[in-house]
Amino acid sequence: MTLLAAVDVGGTTVKAAVYEPGRWTKRAELRRPTARGADPAKAVADQVRTLIGQLQHAGPIAAAGVVVPGVVDEAAGVARFAANLGWRDAPVRELLAERLPMPVAFGHDVTAGGLAEHRFGAARGFADAAFVPVGTGIAAALLIGGRPHRAAGQAGELGHVDVGHGHRCGCGATGCLEVVASAGAIARRYTERSGRAVAGAREVLEADDDVAREVVEEAVTALATGLRLLVTLIAPEVVVLGGGLFEAGGLLERVDRRLAGSLVFQRRPVLRRAELGDEAGCLGAGLLAAELLERVVAP
Amino acid sequence: MTLLAAVDVGGTTVKAAVYEPGRWTKRAELRRPTARGADPAKAVADQVRTLIGQLQHAGPIAAAGVVVPGVVDEAAGVARFAANLGWRDAPVRELLAERLPMPVAFGHDVTAGGLAEHRFGAARGFADAAFVPVGTGIAAALLIGGRPHRAAGQAGELGHVDVGHGHRCGCGATGCLEVVASAGAIARRYTERSGRAVAGAREVLEADDDVAREVVEEAVTALATGLRLLVTLIAPEVVVLGGGLFEAGGLLERVDRRLAGSLVFQRRPVLRRAELGDEAGCLGAGLLAAELLERVVAP
Structure with a gap:
C-alpha cells in the first residue's frame, strides 16, 4: 500500500504524519519542538529527515510533502x-531532496491548509474560497476556480491590509489588520490595557469586563473591514476562518453581521469555521505529496 | 475566410467591429450612440442585430462576441x-441569441478589455495581471494564471474599496476609490472647488493652479492606496492602467512612486499604460467570439 509522509513546520512545533491516500486515514504521527541551529533551514531539514525516518515503521513511504510558513x-x-524561523531565501526543496530518499513536494503552510479545507473541510464544494487562519498573525489562502492563487508566495497577505486603525505593525507599515485582530494581538492588547496577563485570546473573548469588550470590538471591526476588502476585490463564495478564537465567544457571528452590514452591492460570502483545526497544514502537505506522486508515476 | 463580429456596448456609445481572427486585422467598424427604449436591454439587442447586419458586407460572420458594462x-x-444602461437582471445572451443567426459569446467589457491587453497589449507575457480602466468609474479585470477571475461578475470592484477619504459614494458606502480618483471625479471635484468648468480630467492634470494640484494629489494618494490593497491581496505582476488621464501629466509615474514607497515586504508590480485604448473591449469581445467558435467547431 502507498503511504505518504506529511510535515507541517511551524514556528514552535513541527507536526509530522503518515497518511494512506484516497481514504486519508492517519497511520502515524509525531510532534516535536522546531529544531534550531546556526543554519536554521538546515537544522529543520535534518529534523524532517529524522522524523520521516521514525515514521517509516508505519510502512514504506512513497512521497513526502513538507510545508513551511512565511x-x-x-x-x-x-x-x-x-x-519566526529566521529563514531568508532558504533553498528548502533542495535541502530536503538531499536528505530524503523519496520525492518531496514543498509548499506553503497556509496554502496547504486551504487546500485541505477545500478538499475535506469547510470550503468543500466551493470554487472560489478564502481560508483565513487567525493565530499569531493573519494570512489568507486564496482558491480561485478551485486552484490556489500563489503569485510566487506574495498573494493573500490579508494581515497586512490597512484597515485604518493607525497603529504601527512589525512589518513597518501602519494600520495592518493583524495588529489589532490576530489572536496574539487580542491577548497582548488586553494585557497592555488591563495590566492582567491572559493565557490567550480565548480568555479575552470570554472575559466579562469593559477592557475585554473594547479590545474584542476593535478586533471585530478590523476583521470585518479586512474581509470587506477581500470580498470587494476577490468575491470568494466562502470565507473559512481558522484558529481557536473562532471556536467560542460568537466571534464569527459578530464578524459575519458586521461584514454583512458593510456590504452594498457586493456578494455576501458564507462565513464558516475551519473544520480541520491544526491538522489542516499536515493534510495539505499530504495532498501536495499525493499530487507530486501522480505527476512522478504518471507517464 | 472566417470573420468574427465584436460589439462593445457602452453607456453612451456602441462600438462594433469585424475581425479576421488569427491576425486580428479589423475589416470593418461602426460606432453608434447607445439605443434607448422602454425595455432598455431589448433596445440594445435590436441595435446589435442591426449593426451586425450592416457589418456583413465585410464577409460571412461565423460568430459574434458582445460585451457590456456593470x-x-x-x-x-x-x-x-x-x-448607465438602466439594466437589471437582463437576460442578454438569450435576447441576442433570439436575434442573431450566428453563435454569440456574451461577456463583461472590462474583463474583455483585460483579456485583450493580456493577449495583445501591455499585459502580454504576464500570468497574473490586473487591468484597471479609470474612466467614469474605476474597475479592475483580474487575470490569475492567465485566466480571468470572474466570481459571477462580482470580483475586481477596485473602485469601491475604502481608501479612507470618508466621502460618500453613489453605491451607498463611504471612502470608495472612485469618488476621488476616477476621471469623472477629478473633473467634478476641480469644478466644485474652483468654480471653473473643464472638459475632463486631462484638463485638470494639465492645469497649473493650486486647486488642480490639490485634486490631483488626492487622486494620486487614493490610487496608490487602492493599488496597495490589490498588491497585498492578489500580488499581480503587472497593473495596466487604462483611460485617457494616464496618457499625459505623469500621473502613472506619480502613482507608481507613491505605491512603491508604501510597500514594505510586498512585491512591487510593474505599472503600465494600456496599449489598446478604447478598442480593448471590442478586441476582447472578438477573443470571446473566437473562443466560442473553437468550442462549437471542435469535436
Whole structure:
C-alpha cells in the first residue's frame, strides 16, 4: 500500500504524519519542538529527515510533502522569508531532496491548509474560497476556480491590509489588520490595557469586563473591514476562518453581521469555521505529496 | 475566410467591429450612440442585430462576441446590474441569441478589455495581471494564471474599496476609490472647488493652479492606496492602467512612486499604460467570439 509522509513546520512545533491516500486515514504521527541551529533551514531539514525516518515503521513511504510558513516561492522551491524561523531565501526543496530518499513536494503552510479545507473541510464544494487562519498573525489562502492563487508566495497577505486603525505593525507599515485582530494581538492588547496577563485570546473573548469588550470590538471591526476588502476585490463564495478564537465567544457571528452590514452591492460570502483545526497544514502537505506522486508515476 | 463580429456596448456609445481572427486585422467598424427604449436591454439587442447586419458586407460572420458594462454573470448569460444602461437582471445572451443567426459569446467589457491587453497589449507575457480602466468609474479585470477571475461578475470592484477619504459614494458606502480618483471625479471635484468648468480630467492634470494640484494629489494618494490593497491581496505582476488621464501629466509615474514607497515586504508590480485604448473591449469581445467558435467547431 502507498503511504505518504506529511510535515507541517511551524514556528514552535513541527507536526509530522503518515497518511494512506484516497481514504486519508492517519497511520502515524509525531510532534516535536522546531529544531534550531546556526543554519536554521538546515537544522529543520535534518529534523524532517529524522522524523520521516521514525515514521517509516508505519510502512514504506512513497512521497513526502513538507510545508513551511512565511513567503514561500513554491515554483523555485525557496522559502523567501519566515520571521519566526529566521529563514531568508532558504533553498528548502533542495535541502530536503538531499536528505530524503523519496520525492518531496514543498509548499506553503497556509496554502496547504486551504487546500485541505477545500478538499475535506469547510470550503468543500466551493470554487472560489478564502481560508483565513487567525493565530499569531493573519494570512489568507486564496482558491480561485478551485486552484490556489500563489503569485510566487506574495498573494493573500490579508494581515497586512490597512484597515485604518493607525497603529504601527512589525512589518513597518501602519494600520495592518493583524495588529489589532490576530489572536496574539487580542491577548497582548488586553494585557497592555488591563495590566492582567491572559493565557490567550480565548480568555479575552470570554472575559466579562469593559477592557475585554473594547479590545474584542476593535478586533471585530478590523476583521470585518479586512474581509470587506477581500470580498470587494476577490468575491470568494466562502470565507473559512481558522484558529481557536473562532471556536467560542460568537466571534464569527459578530464578524459575519458586521461584514454583512458593510456590504452594498457586493456578494455576501458564507462565513464558516475551519473544520480541520491544526491538522489542516499536515493534510495539505499530504495532498501536495499525493499530487507530486501522480505527476512522478504518471507517464 | 472566417470573420468574427465584436460589439462593445457602452453607456453612451456602441462600438462594433469585424475581425479576421488569427491576425486580428479589423475589416470593418461602426460606432453608434447607445439605443434607448422602454425595455432598455431589448433596445440594445435590436441595435446589435442591426449593426451586425450592416457589418456583413465585410464577409460571412461565423460568430459574434458582445460585451457590456456593470455586474455581468457570464455563466448565466445575464447582466445583473448596469446603472448607465438602466439594466437589471437582463437576460442578454438569450435576447441576442433570439436575434442573431450566428453563435454569440456574451461577456463583461472590462474583463474583455483585460483579456485583450493580456493577449495583445501591455499585459502580454504576464500570468497574473490586473487591468484597471479609470474612466467614469474605476474597475479592475483580474487575470490569475492567465485566466480571468470572474466570481459571477462580482470580483475586481477596485473602485469601491475604502481608501479612507470618508466621502460618500453613489453605491451607498463611504471612502470608495472612485469618488476621488476616477476621471469623472477629478473633473467634478476641480469644478466644485474652483468654480471653473473643464472638459475632463486631462484638463485638470494639465492645469497649473493650486486647486488642480490639490485634486490631483488626492487622486494620486487614493490610487496608490487602492493599488496597495490589490498588491497585498492578489500580488499581480503587472497593473495596466487604462483611460485617457494616464496618457499625459505623469500621473502613472506619480502613482507608481507613491505605491512603491508604501510597500514594505510586498512585491512591487510593474505599472503600465494600456496599449489598446478604447478598442480593448471590442478586441476582447472578438477573443470571446473566437473562443466560442473553437468550442462549437471542435469535436
